[in-house]
Amino acid sequence: MPGSRLTGADRRRIAAGLAQGLDYAGIARRLGRPTSTVSREVARNGGPGRYRADLAQFATTHRARRSPRPQAPARPDDDRGGLDPGAVAAFTADLTAAIVDTGMPRTAAGVMACLLTAETGSRTSAEPARDLRVSAATISHAVGLLRRQGLIRHARDGRSRRHRYFLDEDAGPRSAVVGARANQRLSATALRGAEVFGAGTAVGTRLVAAGRFLAQLGDDILRAAEERRRATTGTGPEHARTAGATTAR
Numbered sequence: 001m002p003g004s005r006l007t008g009a010d011r012r013r014i015a016a017g018l019a020q021g022l023d024y025a026g027i028a029r030r031l032g033r034p035t036s037t038v039s040r041e042v043a044r045n046g047g048p049g050r051y052r053a054d055l056a057q058f059a060t061t062h063r064a065r066r067s068p069r070p071q072a073p074a075r076p077d078d079d080r081g082g083l084d085p086g087a088v089a090a091f092t093a094d095l096t097a098a099i100v101d102t103g104m105p106r107t108a109a110g111v112m113a114c115l116l117t118a119e120t121g122s123r124t125s126a127e128p129a130r131d132l133r134v135s136a137a138t139i140s141h142a143v144g145l146l147r148r149q150g151l152i153r154h155a156r157d158g159r160s161r162r163h164r165y166f167l168d169e170d171a172g173p174r175s176a177v178v179g180a181r182a183n184q185r186l187s188a189t190a191l192r193g194a195e196v197f198g199a200g201t202a203v204g205t206r207l208v209a210a211g212r213f214l215a216q217l218g219d220d221i222l223r224a225a226e227e228r229r230r231a232t233t234g235t236g237p238e239h240a241r242t243a244g245a246t247t248a249r
Helices: 008-019 024-031 035-044 053-065 085-100 106-116 127-132 136-148 171-197 202-233 237-248
Strands: 122-124 152-156 163-167
Touching: 008 024, 008 035, 008 053, 024 035, 035 053, 035 085, 085 106, 106 122, 106 127, 106 136, 106 152, 106 163, 122 127, 127 136, 136 152, 171 202
Parallel strands: none
Antiparallel strands: 122 163, 152 163
């Protein structure tokens, strides 16, 4: 029934699909609905990890019973140039799920998605808690993780005394570097394990192969990150040659 409202049975099937690890497209095919319908439904009701069919049904019924209210003026951070709010919510949910797949905890991934999709690249300390429907303490824990990884920073809001979280300009490369260093630590551990079991054993051979692969992967990522840093800061070999020629003249 494309276009009609979701029923309680539909929501139970969505919950079951999420529990089975299906993506939004797979769940939508089961329901005979557009993928955007499923992604909006999940995003509106807590996200993939917190979606509950009974709560979603209750919330929908409650919203339908409320009298219409004037729409609050959009805050600067929420001004998305007339974009479809449903499409934005669906994309944010997909982005969060993609970040979770990299190994990041769900709430931290949600905070990153909030910042990545904010026009200013920043949010007040209260906004992620509201958007993700979690407590301030949960957000604080997630933010602590992201700050330790150098992915975000915080400062005072110039218009108030509230703190704001800002997406670090190098968050993408920095995240890759964090992952590369984790791979290198795992590589060193695997190679040390090969010494424990013996390089000639099946376990030792397996650990050596894994360790070498992870070491090479980490080195490649770190090398690419360093090349990007040099390109953006002008400290590469070409810059050095140009600077030397200028000095000579």
